[in-house]
Amino acid sequence: MTQLADRFHAITSQINTIDRPLGQSVHLLAVSKTRTSDEIKEVHQLGQKAFGENYIQEATDKIQQLKDYDIEWHFIGPLQSNKSRLAAEHFDWVHTIDRLKIAQRLSDQRPQDMPSLNVCIQVNIDQEESKSGFLAQEVIEAALKINQLPRLTLRGLMAIPKATDDPEQQRLSLSRMHDLFTSVKAALSEQNQPAEAFDTLSMGMSGDMETAIQCGATIVRIGTAIFGPRPAKTK
Ligand SMILES: *Cc1c(COP(=O)(O)O)cnc(C)c1O
DSSP states (O other): OOOOOOOOOHHHHHHHOOTTTTOOEEEEEEOTOOHHHHHHHHHHHTOOEEEEOOOOOHHHHHHHHEEEEEEEEEOSSSGGGGHHHHHHOOSEEEEEOOOOHHHHHHHHOTTTOOOOEEEEEEEEEOTTTOOOOOOOGGHHHHHHHHHHOTTTTEOOOOOOOOOSSSSSHHHHHHHHHHHHHHHHHHHHHHHOOOOOOOEEEEEEOTTTHHHHHTOOSSSSEEEEHHHOSOOOOOO
16 A cells, blocks of 8 residues: 555544544544645545635636546635636635635625535634634624525635644634534524534544534644645645
8 A cells, every 4th residue: 555545544533533522423624725736636546525625716727627526525615706716616615715705706606506505604713913803702693694695505614723643622723613613503593594404513633633622623624643744835
């Protein structure tokens, strides 16, 4: 087996052994930013369907090259307004809704012959200057609006907590995300809005996957632990 296959199998078996006190199912999103189409094909051949990309231009090139493969594409990078149309036309999911304007544009620009676009609201859970996303106290109001946009399906919340190696520090932010997820779901129901599709908590990367799953993550976004260290970004 190749190193890539070894790492992929190690991650999928690890995901299955981590305890889940909340009993949720967990899906692996293979984060393929900066990786080649050939590397994506190799992981796809091992049974992986969902891939995450950060850079719109790089991603749309790869989506075009891999259009004959049954891949579900997730956009997980910062989205500029002038790139929203590309995201609306090429992706199945956008995890990084960080302002209402971008949600409105994606809904307006989603082609009629495609299913509605799955979206998550990005939460700046540790209130970091350097990170985008809604603050926790803004999320319910945003969710009630985004959930009504006709061409979007609001699937849940996403976060990139403050980087730390300390699992207890990680746990504090990740469990605040789970609490927020529960509050938003309750608020949707209280307002008689559809809440069944709101089932996703996108959190956990190579460095905090285990804690994220213990805290209720339903999608973990894993790059380096599958593909190895990322080559330096060139564009
Ligand atoms: C790059 C990236 C990941 C994957 O990170 P790794 O540490 O390589 O697993 C996950 N989420 C987002 C938003 C990313 O940009």
